[in-house]
Amino acid sequence: MIKINKFAINLIVITALFLQVAQCSKINFDIYHTTDEINLLLQQLEGNCEGYSLNLANNDPDIYEVTLSSLDSENALKGLVIFGEHPRELISPETGLNFVKSLCGQSQFGDYELTQKIRDYYDLKLVINANPNSRRLVEDGDYCKRENPNFVDINRNWGSHWEHIQDEERQVNSGEAPFSEVETQVLKKIATEFSPNVFISIHSGTLGLYTPYAYTNQKAERNEKHMINIVNDIQKKYCKNCSVGAAGKEVGYLCPGTCLDYIYETLEADYSFAFEIYSNENEIHQALEGSNFLQIRSSNQRLRHTFKRNEQFRPQSCFLQAKYLFLKSILSAIYLNNSKTRNQKSDSFSDMFLDSYQQCFLFFNPESHDDYDYVIDNWTKALYETLNHVTDNKTL
Numbered sequence: 001m002i003k004i005n006k007f008a009i010n011l012i013v014i015t016a017l018f019l020q021v022a023q024c025s026k027i028n029f030d031i032y033h034t035t036d037e038i039n040l041l042l043q044q045l046e047g048n049c050e051g052y053s054l055n056l057a058n059n060d061p062d063i064y065e066v067t068l069s070s071l072d073s074e075n076a077l078k079g080l081v082i083f084g085e086h087p088r089e090l091i092s093p094e095t096g097l098n099f100v101k102s103l104c105g106q107s108q109f110g111d112y113e114l115t116q117k118i119r120d121y122y123d124l125k126l127v128i129n130a131n132p133n134s135r136r137l138v139e140d141g142d143y144c145k146r147e148n149p150n151f152v153d154i155n156r157n158w159g160s161h162w163e164h165i166q167d168e169e170r171q172v173n174s175g176e177a178p179f180s181e182v183e184t185q186v187l188k189k190i191a192t193e194f195s196p197n198v199f200i201s202i203h204s205g206t207l208g209l210y211t212p213y214a215y216t217n218q219k220a221e222r223n224e225k226h227m228i229n230i231v232n233d234i235q236k237k238y239c240k241n242c243s244v245g246a247a248g249k250e251v252g253y254l255c256p257g258t259c260l261d262y263i264y265e266t267l268e269a270d271y272s273f274a275f276e277i278y279s280n281e282n283e284i285h286q287a288l289e290g291s292n293f294l295q296i297r298s299s300n301q302r303l304r305h306t307f308k309r310n311e312q313f314r315p316q317s318c319f320l321q322a323k324y325l326f327l328k329s330i331l332s333a334i335y336l337n338n339s340k341t342r343n344q345k346s347d348s349f350s351d352m353f354l355d356s357y358q359q360c361f362l363f364f365n366p367e368s369h370d371d372y373d374y375v376i377d378n379w380t381k382a383l384y385e386t387l388n389h390v391t392d393n394k395t396l
């Protein structure tokens with residue numbers, strides 16, 4: 001009987017998986033839009049949508065600011081929604097694009113009943129693609145890019161309890177000073193001049209509906225009850241698996257320097273939210289529980305230990321977006337337990353094995369047309385509903 005070398009079997013399994021992964025590693029641009037396409041579509045709405053105007057708020061990076069003026073009310077509420085701070089979360093600007101098209105009556109997705117009400121009662125400002133130069137890098141295949149081109153996380157660069165953080169592994173670099181980055185300077189200017197009543201920041205990588213604060217585990221000091229009532233209702237109707245509550249408390253770690261806190265605390269918005277709108281957690285768990293992974297895992301005590309430990313520490317939010325590191329650590333553990341290759345660097349192995357499309361694109365974004373449509377439709381409706389709730393709480 002031939003004695004099969006265990007290491008050889010593992011290597012064959014891993015190589016087969018790697019080849020499988022490598023075969024399908026491109027964004028489907030029949031579904032997703034490039035930054036230039038997003039800009040073009042926003043330009044095409046000019047003259048085709050009542051109350052719509054587009055302003056190039058900054059040249060390089062080319063950040064556009066959409067204005068949708070109230071069609072009725074003289075005392076309109078002001079709503080600001082920012083999409084795409086983290087470029088690898090492509091589905092965020094895609095949702096923003098659908099949201100604005102829907103508000104202009106040019107999308108099959110959304111909520112027809114609420115559209116008119118929102119258009120009547122709100123002056124809206126939207127930044128559909130807040131980090132365009134880095135999004136272009138993602139479109140070109142740098143699927144894990146989270147920061148701006150200067151390697152700064154622009155959602156750690158706001159001047160609200162800003163701290164100097166440099167964590168390469170998690171791609172969290174808060175910059176040299178608050179508002180050191182062009183992207184945050186532009187967003188700050190838009191937000192400050194507009195001074196919104198309601199602010200929402202859209203992310204992906206997990207499912208959550210968060211309120212201030214993110215820098216501390218304390219609850220918001222103003223209007224907390226109203227904000228929590230709103231996110232509870234949104235959870236019931238649109239995101240049953242969403243975690244809900246104050247970001248610093250729910251996420252499990254503190255995030256200084258975010259737009260969520262700055263716009264709530266410094267600009268005194270009545271309502272400030274961060275929504276995490278997509279997670280492929282189920283798929284990842286299926287992958288981990290799949291037969292190939294199980295074969296490797298069950299033969300390996302150390303790996304089992306790593307798996308268990310990581311289960312307990314599964315990060316809960318894209319504020320740090322470290323959940324994909326969990327999968328990476330599993331693969332590194334497999335690798336480290338192979339004595340013949342132990343002297344090589346674990347990260348390069350897992351990076352090679354699990355290419356960035358698998359590691360990041362599929363982690364932060366839906367892949368199929370149906371899933372994409374579901375996400376943009378569901379969250380366009382959820383945004384309508386959120387804004388509508390605020391009008392219910394306010395005497396107009």
Ligand SMILES: [Zn+2]
Nearest residue numbers: 086203204318
């Ligand atoms: Zn994010």
